[in-house]
Amino acid sequence: MAGSVDPPEGTPDGTPEGLPGRGEDEYRPVVFDESFVRAARLQELSARERMGDDTPAVRDRPGAEHVDPALALDRDAAYEYAYDLDRRHHWRPARRHVNGPRRRRHTGARVGALILVLLVATVFAAAIHLGSRYPYQPPPDPRTEPLRVTLVALAPTGPVPGGRPGDLYARSPAAQYRPGAAGIALPPARRTAHFTQGQVMAALTIAKDYLVRSSLDPETLTGGTTRPVRLLIDPDQIAQFDASVDAPAADTPAADGRHATGGWLVRFDPAHATLADPAVRVRGTLKVTEETPDALEVASVHTFAYAVRPPGPGTAPERASLFTVRRELRLRFDRDDLRMHRAELVTSHLQAGPLDCATDLSGALRPLLAGERPRTTTPPVTDPYAPAPAAGTRLCGTLSPAAQPSPR
Incomplete structure (x- = not known):
């Protein structure tokens, strides 16, 4: 186009010449x-x-x-x-x-934004409506069940053999058992469907620690302390544990199959017997399985051979005798237990001898010592109509002569 100039009378909008209009x-x-x-x-x-x-x-x-x-x-x-x-x-x-296309673009953007806001508001309102009609209820936290205990006294058929601890071990089935924690061997750890190999190994390790603290520690065996064992118990079972093992010396726990000292640990009555050799012989197995997607279970079956003698410093070494305990435990571990290094005891089955069948197994154990005979070889009479029968605490069996040290 040809160039144009402003009209003579000034700019069209009335702005004086020389100034931008x-x-x-x-x-x-x-x-x-x-x-x-x-x-x-x-x-x-x-x-x-x-x-x-x-x-x-x-x-x-x-x-x-x-x-x-x-x-x-x-x-x-x-x-x-x-x-x-x-x-x-x-x-x-x-x-x-x-400006027409630009306005159309702006109008389309505003419509799209309005549609998005309406969609979000609709979804939010629907969520509130569904939440009010069907409120979320978290699954209940399963409580740990109490430990179920079974105790069986094994009565000998004759007098209890005596001798030095080393000779007694050598002449008994415990001759090939290893002393102390070395006798509790861990199996290979393999992962399960919902637990890693490390978690399986953690369950086996906790189970072994529990067996060592509750069956091999001299302080636990002689009634000195129970704290190392208590620290390995699930918190939901602490009250049951305390009622079972912390009863006064003149009293015994309730004979109800759930409050028995032998269900949690091995303890000798210090007024009746003491250890003649602190190196306890032991052999057994550990087996781990996945009970549920949230819990592992370890089955423990171990036999412990203790050399015991009468209390007192003047007891001759030849007066020692062997006392055998077979413990079958089921221990359960959820992920919190594995992280906190603790266990839930599900069942505990204990067989121990030589014992008198009349012995109350609810409290500390009172083994028959060298030269002693049982006065009762049959279990006491149990009344099934009693309001609270002593389930699991008045069972008795016969101790096989093969389980005792052979004569010299």
Whole structure:
């Protein structure tokens, strides 16, 4: 296009000459490059050509038909110029084409945002409605069951053999047993469906620690302390443990099959017997299985051979005798137990002898010592109609002569 100047009376918007007016600011971003000018379809007449009365202000530009139609349409869609003779060279862009697509884009964005807000509000309202009608109830935390205990006294058929501890071990089935914790061997640990190999090994290790603390520790065996064993018990069973092992010396735990000292640990009555050799012989097995996806179970079957003698410093070494205890335990471990290094005792089955069948097994053990005979070889009479029969605490069996040391 030909260049244009402001009308003689000043700028169209009334701004004095020399100062930027509103129109100038409004169209300042518009840049007319050479390609834009060449693509225009209209051409402004010169002043001489416009002197005629009926002469139009513009005419079709020669050669416009040779301009690229796509370029011309693009330019025309962006800016459409009209020239007004009455307003003397005042031109204006057709905002209808410039701002129309932008407004449509803004309108579409606002509609999309509104739809998104409505969708989120609908989902939130549905969640509140479902939550009010069907509130979430977490699964109940299963409580640990009390330990179930079975105790069996094994009565000998004759006098109890005596001798030195080493000779007694050598002449008994415990000759091949290993002393102390070395006799409790751990099987290979293999992962299960829901527990790793490390967790399985942790369960086996805790089970071994419990056996060592409750069956081999001299302090536990002689009634010195129970704290090392207590630390390995599940907290839900602490009350039952305390009621079983912390009864006063003049009293015994309740004979109900759940509160018996022998169910938790091996303890000798210090007024009746003491250890003649602290190196207890032991042999047995440990087997681990996955009871549920949340719990492992370890089955422990071990036989312990103790060399015991009467209390007192003046007892001759030849007066020692062997006392045999077979412990069968089921220990359960959930993930919290494995992490906290503790166990839940499910069942405890203990067979011990030589004992008198009349002996109360609820408290500390009172083994028959060298040279002693049982006064009662049959279990006491049990009344099944009694309100609270002493289940699991008045069982008795016969100790096999093969379980005793052989004669010299």
